[in-house]
Amino acid sequence: MNFDLSDEQKMLQDMVREFAEQEIKPYAREVDETSKMRIETFEKLGELGLLGIPFSEEYGGAGGDTISYCIAVEEIGKACGGTGLSYAANTSLGASPIYYFGTEEQKQKWLVPMAKGETLGAxxxxxxxxxxxxxxxxxxxxxxxxxxxxxxxxxxxxxxxxxxxxxxxxxxxxxxxxxxxxxxxxxxxxxxxxxxxxxxxxxxxxxxxxxxxxxxxxxxxxxxxxxxxxKGFSQFLYTLDGGRISIAALSVGIAEAAFEKALQYAKERVQFGQSISKFQAIQFKLADMAMELELARNMVYKAAWLKDERKPFGKEAAFAKLYASEAGFRICNEAIQIHGGNGYMKEYDVERHLRDMKLMEIGEGTSEIQRLVIARQLGC
Incomplete structure (x- = not known):
């Protein structure tokens, strides 16, 4: 399946990436050290219309699709895992249930302010x-x-x-x-x-x-x-299926940040008279990281596409969440290994990416639960 992005999706990606580079990434280390969320970031996200990407315009949203939303989650998560998690939770957990199951009055009263960034959802x-x-x-x-x-x-x-x-x-x-x-x-x-x-x-x-x-x-x-x-149980199962797609997208974003840092470091770090990127041991690590990153992203987009097409997507959401989180953890771990002793130091950020990534294997259903979900979908 070909997931070439549309012109609109590419424009969104460029906009979110620029915003994340300027407004999120510079504060990533600070919010990690202080454990304090920057609400100013979310107010600006609301002003840009990024908190309501998958919701209809009549409810303050942008009328976008799930793939567009995943693109935003990935770019924000790449800049800061914690900010990406709160962004994803606001949309997929706090707002989506009201959008899908709420009355018209509930949508106007509770969903519209979330889509506009006047409050966050939980x-x-x-x-x-x-x-x-x-x-x-x-x-x-x-x-x-x-x-x-x-x-x-x-x-x-x-x-x-x-x-x-x-x-x-x-x-x-x-x-x-x-x-x-x-x-x-x-x-x-x-x-x-x-x-x-x-x-x-x-x-x-x-x-x-x-x-x-x-x-x-x-x-x-x-x-x-x-x-x-x-039907509250079935409603939150549907909510969790959508949330798993967003956690998978967040995993891709965090992993991409770690991979890019590892690739750059490998090209710059000189040992035995040459950059370590020339050594086959490092090349194999980078090749595996790039492959797993691409596979994870494709699984995210497939699950998102199925959701947009109103086709069953529960199994694919579990696929994406399970694979992206576990592959992402491997990528972050290898990024530290490539950095060597420097990877253990906070100033290089890759240790933060690993710490952030660990939750992706736990939240929205543990890896073990994802395997149970997949097995049941297989009729086991």
């Missing part, structure tokens, strides 16, 4: 005892008159500290087989009983805001139910 799914087993959520929502009363806890939620609302999953009833009926709710962060703390000391993607959320007798209007009460 998706509260993971819990201390419900990670890979997302259906085992313990957060509970009970209908009391015209309000839902929600109690529970969420962890590792991206962007929650900068969001005016969080999409929260909670179980409402039990099915006949004993499994939870999981629903999704739009919870304004200013609602009494919502407590957000953002004190995680993370290994990587430190420029991305990550929070714990406590919900104590949180009351939201009945109309804040998102989509079908009984």
């Amino acid at each position: 998706f509260g799914l993971t819990e201390p005892n419900a990670g890979s087993d997302a259906g085992g959520t313990r957060t509970r929502a009970v209908l009391d008159g015209d309000e839902w009363v929600i109690n529970g806890q969420k962890c590792w939620i991206t962007n929650a500290g900068f969001s005016r609302q969080i999409i929260v999953t909670a179980y409402t009833k039990k099915r006949e087989n004993g499994r939870n009926i999981v629903s999704a709710f739009i919870v304004p962060t200013a609602t009494p009983g919502v407590k957000i703390s953002c004190n995680y000391d993370k290994m990587g993607v430190r420029g991305s805001n990550t929070c714990e959320i406590i919900l104590e007798n949180v009351r939201v209007p009945k109309e804040n139910l998102l989509g079908d009460e009984k």
Whole structure:
């Protein structure tokens, strides 16, 4: 399948790349060291219309396709993995569920401000005892008159500290087989009983805001139910499939940054009277890195294309996320190896790329979960 970019996609790529070089990359080391997200970056992204790329213009979006969105994720992630993660989470997790499953009123009230960059989006799914087993959520929502009363806890939620609302999953009833009926709710962060703390000391993607959320007798209007009460589980599975494409694109961006630094360093570093790029051992590493990078990008674009064509894309999204994250980790690791002792030093950045990349093998479903998803798609 040929993924030649259209003129519009190339123009978008050039615009995002220029923005990332000027407005994101110069601060990448700083946000990593301080663990503080630059909200100014996202305000500017909103002004450029980059926070709503895949959404219709009537909701403040750009009316673009998923491939265009992946291009933006890749370029932003290449400049800063943490910024790329918050960008991807805002669009694929915080905004997309409202776009796909929300009412017209919910879209106007909650989606439009996200697309314009007036606030960021967050998706509260993971819990201390419900990670890979997302259906085992313990957060509970009970209908009391015209309000839902929600109690529970969420962890590792991206962007929650900068969001005016969080999409929260909670179980409402039990099915006949004993499994939870999981629903999704739009919870304004200013609602009494919502407590957000953002004190995680993370290994990587430190420029991305990550929070714990406590919900104590949180009351939201009945109309804040998102989509079908009984289909919340299938809704967030669809959301995660789309999110996996964006994490795969982010993996490609981080890996590309590491690869380019390794290639440049190999050409400049002289040992035994010549640049180390002349040694076959280094050439083989670079060749493998370039090959895996290209394969990962093609898998991302294929999954994105299938989504745009409204064809089944769950298996391909898992392919892309699994391969891009694991190949990306190998690429970042080899980039450090090519740098030798310098690769272990923060000033060369490749160690940061490796730390950022590790989360890609965990978030949006671990590598192990991706393999389960693929196996089930194969009928196993």
